[in-house]
Amino acid sequence: GESVGLHLPTLSVQEGDNSIINCAYSNSASDYFIWYKQESGKGPQFIIDIRSNMDKRQGQRVTVLLNKTVKHLSLQIAATQPGDSAVYFCAEKVIGGSARQLTFGSGTQLTVLP
Amino acid sequence: EPEVTQTPSHQVTQMGQEVILRCVPISNHLYFYWYRQILGQKVEFLVSFYNNEISEKSEIFDDQFSVERPDGSNFTLKIRSTKLEDSAMYFCASSEYSSGTGSPLHFGNGTRLTVT
Numbered sequence: 001g002e003s004v005g006l007h008l009p010t011l012s013v014q015e016g017d018n019s020i021i022n023c024a025y026s027n028s029a030s031d032y033f034i035w036y037k038q039e040s041g042k043g044p045q046f047i048i049d050i051r052s053n054m055d056k057r058q059g060q061r062v063t064v065l066l067n068k069t070v071k072h073l074s075l076q077i078a079a080t081q082p083g084d085s086a087v088y089f090c091a092e093k094v095i096g097g098s099a100r101q102l103t104f105g106s107g108t109q110l111t112v113l114p
Numbered sequence: 115e116p117e118v119t120q121t122p123s124h125q126v127t128q129m130g131q132e133v134i135l136r137c138v139p140i141s142n143h144l145y146f147y148w149y150r151q152i153l154g155q156k157v158e159f160l161v162s163f164y165n166n167e168i169s170e171k172s173e174i175f176d177d178q179f180s181v182e183r184p185d186g187s188n189f190t191l192k193i194r195s196t197k198l199e200d201s202a203m204y205f206c207a208s209s210e211y212s213s214g215t216g217s218p219l220h221f222g223n224g225t226r227l228t229v230t
Contacts, residue, residue, distance in 0.1 A: 095216045
């Protein structure tokens, strides 16, 4: 899950296994959610987004699940590869709201073990 | 795939000096943003820019900060008199449509600013 501060939650998975990264969002009015991947020394890279009228959305090797009842978002990565090692964080906002209202989580450090 | 590019990748400056961070957004994008990320912390919004003017800014974006689109491709962030607490990664981002429509932001790789 997400936490505030210097210590990121960590997740270690074996190469080839599936990864599940969780995010608890704060604003029940949020209706647009994005997952970003941030490799060391690089900027956030867009992975996948989902709107609140959907519960699930699939991309290439990734699936995002949204549970609005408990304000929970998850990112599933299938067949995790070494290149997937990075910090993953979710972002939330209300569609129609301003850019300032896009709120980022602090992230989860995913480490893929050989 | 088109990308946002930022220069320099690392900038070291002395307290009180002016710095200009440069960004080239994705060419067909119309909305531009600056964010910063202090080491180990969340990404924070600084400013959004559209149609050659600031759309919105955060409390962080005080009078020491300014943005400019000097030509058709560059987007700059200027800090007039840097402070130690300005040390952070600064990310430029752009989007094709307004973030209000749910258009995702595309980020550059950032400029690491170190103020000594």
